[in-house]
Amino acid sequence: MSELKPSQTSVQNRSTRGAKRRFGLALLPALVLSTGAQAIATAPVIATPALLSAQDSDPNKMGWMQGFPPASDKRIKAADGSFFTFPALRYSVSHMRQFMPTVEVSRGIGAPLPLPVSKKLDAAIDNLKFTPWDSKQSMSFADSLANNYTDGMLILHKGEVVYERYFGALAENKKHAAMSVTKSFTGTLAAILVAEGVLDSNKKVAEYVPELKDSAFGDATVRQVMDMTTGLQYSEDYADPNAEIWAYSAAGNPLPKPEGYTGPVGYFEYLMQVKKQGEHGDAFGYKTINSDALGWVISRVTDKSVAELLSEKIWQRLGMEQDAYYQVDELGIPFAGGGLSAGLRDMARFGELIRNQGQWQGEQIIPAAAIKDIQQGGDPEDFAKANYRQLEGWSYRDMWWVTHNKNGAFAARGVHGQTIYIDPTAEMVLVRFASHPVAGNGANDGTSLPAYQAVADYLMKKN
Template structure:
């Protein structure tokens, strides 16, 4: 009876996960709702200096001035941390949260998985991105992933059909959420999906693509993802908190969106990418992998309005590239999670949110956030 009680409790919280009355609390306490695994931090903490500076009061979007404070409030912000060089210039927490909260990444976790993938490629565990994922994961033969190259999956161009509408109870993403609550395997779920388009021709955001990359990574390295994550990334960047991954009932981590860490640790990851994969003199992530990750290399991936994508933003290896980007790239999670990286300004900005209006127009939400981030970065242009 206790077993079913746990499942029913998880299902109850899954159905209510995004309700306005509980969304803020939920997003800082996901491990109390779903099964999870903790990757414990060890060693010293990478320190940040602090030199507080005010945010710009306004930013301009589509010819109108917008108040930064009103935007922060309207977009359900729970944390905003700004890094210039190695110095935090702004850090604030909202809606009753604080610096100690472990915050859900949602799809920002995809960019972390990309980092691990690049390390595996550099180490020779994955020799060729043109290799079909089914060469590593035979269990996907007969599914929509049969014969699809690793690179097409990395670039959200698998051609597999996946309904990502969080507002549709019967969507694939919500079915996956209920699978987490009631028990089941993400691996088996991926094997049920079917082909929609020719791979490598259309950029369509398919979250389960990232889980398939995780399946490939496990097969290629012969290691658990959490072990690889700890050895190759988490133990290297001197975080201040543990990393917590939500899992399915088999214990497999939700690499497509189930990472929970502190806001300043998201900042450390962004800093690592801003600094070409180097930390304290050590090359943690291959520099070439990072450049390939943020360089769209096919027409359907290049930023701008196009018929071969369902977004104006460009896409790389699990990273977003905005229109008119100038050494800028972004990790984005639903409901307003961002790691914004601007190399020219030497700036990283982390925004965590519980934005209940994000799904009403996620494109405008992303554009507003981008414009605000650019204004913040520009305001720090003359800072040392």
């Protein structure tokens, strides 16, 4: 979008130019969508003083895609990749299907199961004060929402809605890109299959997917893939035009490949040629390709795509209000590493299912053992090797982030601030969709995680 000044474009936008040249490809955000990584210690914190505020970048205010037809400076097109640069991405995250092929996660056709509403505490929660990391000034919960470009926030306490707000292009009957929150759905599906005895997490990946035998995944165990402790030559550093992320993005892009393209076609072909780097089992390394490799394993043992399995195991069982959907590669394979879009209220239902040890409105929908496995977390020592400066003592298990804090909170996390944050002690499930301009939770954790803790403290005191 030529009307964007460089100062308004996101970090990822500036960094993709080299990759675009290299691959000669209009990049769809296969991977740009995928990472839920904290900005790691080695990456500089980006100063973005010229960024538009949440209010000023509200997609309705900006007029994106409004009018019949939209004015030429209000159009957003997927083809050149600019649809996922700030501030256009604030529109795009709620309209992913308008830019790319997708497949459905069917809720079935019956009546949704109601999401119980308690006495709403919107005002009380908005006024809660907390102190952001590295700050001496307190901030209100309401201010943290704008600060983090929140598109929707819903909080359940003991299974009842106590807080629900939408901003910008999102509404209760719309969907939003979950990005790397998708990984936690993939990991949960795998954990379910393990608990059901369908999948043996101690087996090597190649036993399930022989096509991966000669890749780095071949001699990794399913468990190592589920916990991302594989040793893979793969970088998701957006600032590096030679990072493997761009080749992966090109492979997964569902648009026709450019003339002369000779790389892998689709996610699975890419996975087959991933090289090993280091040893499996040594350290946590956040790499999206693990989620897609796990998606392949899941599909091989169930003969269902992750979209079909998610529908069967979760979406149809929970009485979801809306269908969800996945972006797909040109072979129709759902992007298990970051392709899910869903409604905020349905994300909350899923979060509550997890908090409730797999029970939903009195029925055991998924095995409690799967949730126990998630919640126990991974090995914090493995995690520490990944140098997440701000996430001390955390671990990663079944593609969930486990805080090991005093409340035992754990979370699904997406790169622009999306989350499903579960606090078992506070009996709280907090779900957020967001479109933060900086692609990395390091940019928003300092005003998010302490805000979530303040709500948890408040809800526990109310008891």
